[in-house]
Amino acid sequence: MELGNKERSLVSKVMDGLISGIVEERYGAILPPQDVLSKEFDVSRTVMREALSMLLARHMLDVRPKIGTRIRPMRDWRMIDEDVVNWRFRAKPDNTFLRDVIEFRGSIEPAACALAAERANAADIAGIRDAFEALRQIDVNDPGFQTADALLHTRILAASGNQFYQQMAAIMRGALSLVNPIINAREGGWENVLAAHERVVDAIERRAPKEAEAAARAMIEFTAEELSHAFAPNALPHHEQPLEQR
Structure with a gap:
């Protein structure tokens, strides 16, 4: 029925x-x-x-x-489903999941940025720049921050012209919702990531695919390093440290 x-x-x-x-x-x-x-x-x-x-x-x-x-x-869980992505990212992250998130971004984003530099039309590039400028002006504590960051990444994926990358947008948004609060809590974390975003956008505008790919990879490597510091045993309160570290 x-x-x-x-x-x-x-x-x-x-x-x-x-x-x-x-x-x-x-x-x-x-x-x-x-x-x-x-x-x-x-x-x-x-x-x-x-x-x-x-x-x-x-x-x-x-x-x-x-x-x-x-x-x-x-x-x-069937992560290609957008609902499942959103539900999965509700759960408390563990080190393995964070690793998988970084590996996913490292596999997708640099290639998508390179393709965007090659394939994006004028309207695509204008949309990417507009999204970046909006992100640059918003405070990390603003309720709209996450949406602004996700919009920039989604527009880059769309500009890649690759339908599989485009359909990874839901996972990318989930990944950003997970790592951004951690990065933003690190001293100077967001400033470095924002500068990396700008290098990516500049390279796409200049039609420089290798530079766009390298800038995206450097941004993800920085994120991975910051996450490893944030989750290092000595970065946790004493009661949350593994027993062997006490």
Whole structure:
């Protein structure tokens, strides 16, 4: 039976609630039975079943006989799905995930910047420059900061002309939402990244693909170095340090 607008809205709310419970580790490894979840969210079994099926389709859950609905490791989640990207980046980052984020950016951004320098038309370049100037003028604590930074990166990916890179924009936005607060908390971190952004934009405007690629790679390498310092054991409060470091 096809769900109406009200039921679809409820499904979305239930999915959001389930995701919050998963990333906050409230459920453990196995979700409660559907009847229990339906009561918890005060929805019908039909709505709950639909919400769970949506998460199953995104490789986030796994139903096993005599075991129940198992929560799959986050590394198995279908990251190409924009909703999954947003949900995955809600979870507290770990060192492996941060590594994977940096490796992803290192694989995509430098090549995309080089292609943008080769392929972008005048309107693309004007849009990239406008996005950079808006980013330059906004404070890192402004609510619109993250959106401004994401817009610049999204426009560069679009200007690459590569449809696969263009579809990586959701993951890129998630990556930025994760690393920016960490970089901004480091002394001089954002100033260095902003200068690197400017070198990328200048190279794209000058149609210098090798320079654009090198500037993007240097920016990502700087980010990786700052993250390694931020997450070094001696950078953590004493109670959060690994036991062997105390």
